[in-house]
Amino acid sequence: MAFEYAPAPESRSIVDIRPAYGLFVNGEFVAPADGESMKTVDPATEEVLAEVGVAGAADVDRAVAAARKAYQRVWGPMPGAERAKYLYRIARIIQERARELAVLESIDNGKPIRESRDVDIPLVAAHFFYYAGWADKLGHAGFGANPQPLGVAGQVIPWNFPLLMLAWKIAPALAAGNTVVLKPAETTPLTALLFAEICQLADLPAGVVNILTGAGDTGRALVEHGDVDKVAFTGSTEVGRQIARSVAGTRKRVTLELGGKAANIVFADAALDQAVEGIVNGIFFNQGHVCCAGSRLLVEESVSEELLARLKRRMTTLRVGDPLDKNTDVGAINSAEQLAKIRTLTEIGEQEGGQRWSAPCPLPDRGFWFSPTVFTEVTQAHRIAREEIFGPVLSVLTFRTPDEAVVKANNTPYGLSAGIWTEKGSRILWLADKLRAGVVWANTFNKFDPTSPFGGYQESGYGREGGRHGLEAYLAH
Amino acid sequence: MTTLPAGAGAAEFAAEVTATAASLRTFLHGLPGVDKVGADQRAATLATRSIKTTAKQWALDLAIRMVDLTTLEGADTPGKVRALCAKAMRPDPADRGCPPAAAVCVYPALVPTAVETVRGSSVRVASVATAFPSGQVPLSVKLDDVAAAVAAGADEVDMVIDRGAFLSGRYDEVFRQIVAVKEACGAAHLKVILETGELGTYDNVRRASWLAMLAGGDFIKTSTGKVSPAATLPVTLIMLEAVRDFRELTGRQIGVKPAGGIRSAKDAIRYLVLVNETAGDDWLDPAWFRFGASSLLNDLLMQRSKLATGRYAGPDYFTLD
Structure with a gap:
């Protein structure tokens, strides 16, 4: 029921x-x-x-x-x-x-x-x-x-x-x-x-x-x-x-x-349910209108299928709608102009061969809205993997080894933030040292505190x- | 996580991963970890859901139907149990529209009284067994305990796992005990109490959940109520993830029962939100989700009558049993 x-x-x-x-x-x-x-x-x-x-x-x-x-x-x-x-x-x-x-x-x-x-x-x-x-x-x-x-x-x-x-x-x-x-x-x-x-x-x-x-x-x-x-x-x-x-x-x-185009890097040994929450929080928090949003998901290939299945299932529970409703998870896009920009970039993503999947959520008739969306089969060559969309749109890329994750994560003109998901502490320290990003979150994302410096x-x-x-x-x- | 050939059922899957002590251990330790900070955060976020008006009405009635009304005291008497049964069958004497509770939960010695009292109603009789709450007796004693409860007519058996064996890594021993208890249950439903307050980590909660499901438990239950902390939202979240994943992998659905420490209607509704957004609405049914509680019921009734009348009635308008 x-x-x-x-x-x-x-x-x-x-x-x-x-x-x-x-x-x-x-x-x-x-x-x-x-x-x-x-x-x-x-x-x-x-x-x-x-x-x-x-x-x-x-x-x-x-x-x-x-x-x-x-x-x-x-x-x-x-x-x-x-x-x-x-x-x-x-x-x-x-x-x-x-x-x-x-x-x-x-x-x-x-x-x-x-x-x-x-x-x-x-x-x-x-x-x-x-x-x-x-x-x-x-x-x-x-x-x-x-x-x-x-x-x-x-x-x-x-x-x-x-x-x-x-x-x-x-x-x-x-x-x-x-x-x-x-x-x-x-x-x-x-x-x-x-x-x-x-x-x-x-x-x-x-x-x-x-x-x-x-x-x-x-x-x-x-x-x-x-x-x-x-x-x-x-x-x-x-x-x-x-x-x-x-x-x-x-x-x-x-x-x-x-701006930013942060890599959120998920290893096969990550706590998957919490990683899914972190991915959701990384890109759908504030409708993705976040300069440090985890807009590029880099997932270890051996676990990508399972992770994406869990992510999509989780995305179907997102509640999009009235910003003043206390149960709303994703609100309105801030302006018509921004909505147009998000639409343009997602259309380009489709044209370039990305596989688009949007959460099946009803959207209000009036106002500016965009369903939480994920693009799979994205590569470094796609514009949606390089340009900041500043909306609820996630691009998913895969990697095979930690070294490849570093290379791909750093392969961006930006460098504001990054996320690492693994249960292996030594890998967190190794990777955080190699990422060119002002903020590196480990097993969490989009956490802010006045005592912590932020920048790119x-x-x-x-x-x-x-x-x-x-x-x-x-x-x- | 182990991948399963398409079409294989729960039995085949369980047979494969539990074939040896080593394979069981490998499987349990291969489950994805649980990040405590993240799990606590998720549970806390879901606890901010605001359930109002019609949704609240629906949730309160459902929560009443999910209560396993419990008394597990050394001082329990037939009189006390009869009163509890009457309450379970007709929680609000002033309102015939009020649904009954799911079950009463008592010690094995009081099962005959409970069975006799609830006969003819929809209320089921659950009995704790296996040397509840510690479980620290030989297996043969546990099985006798279960047999006595079932023979006296218990519909459901709430067993405790051997936390000592679990924490010392003897997963296989815990597994075999649950299997034996399940067999002793016969047609009675088996709820497996993990006593999460003694397991120490969320990783252990996840492993114990899978262990109990693989061994044939029909429900996994958080706590005896005799150990603090008893049920918490994050622990229930992890158990709900486990039953969700288990069904996806094997096709078999397992129930979840948080027990102990749930006292207010507000808390109960938070659990229902957790069920709804974790395992999904297939679990929003007394057949698949229960509350082990006693004082919770009166708060549910009080909130229910408040919604209907617009005012709070004093506590004296609800029966104390």
């Missing part, structure tokens, strides 16, 4: 979305200078959620000037222990308003409430708590006895983990004594704007955090602004390249966290975020 789960939606009533939002500059919400605005939509329903300001060059000037003034007069000279108080206060408010933030994140981004509630928002609070602890101990972080902040940081973040990426950027910057101007992604501005309200609630001095909404032009104006000392970007490799070009030859410091090799970017290492990006020494 079938066990049908009745709908269990998290209530939307906890969030109060205003019809229109301005920019957050110098501690208050202001209208953009030229009055331009854009709409943000709920990707699960395509309904417009709010009108959001689009910051132009004049607004960027204003925000950077406010950040500069706050840096010089208030935040830079403030003792670390005092800065920590504000960060702790922000962290506590985030915890108190966790449900509201989680619901708003799921509405604006499309991710399942289970993830925003259990992963995103707790990690956001954890990042602020963690870096708050560093604020008065910077002299003991290994960057000299008296490391100094850089000044004004211009930060541009992506839409896949809107508030978490904000936390990764803002918490270390503020702890180190910098002030920030942050641009959230065009499609997911709402939690950043709620964060601005939290800054007000925490009595954070005006100008320390400025939030400018907008699209690519806003980001470009911010990154290229002459009075920005530090640029931090998370997003596509393509935009990362443009940013690297634009800051080349300037005094600006830059960190880039870009090669075209996955440079610099590290998180942990003690993450402070370095915001300190002169």
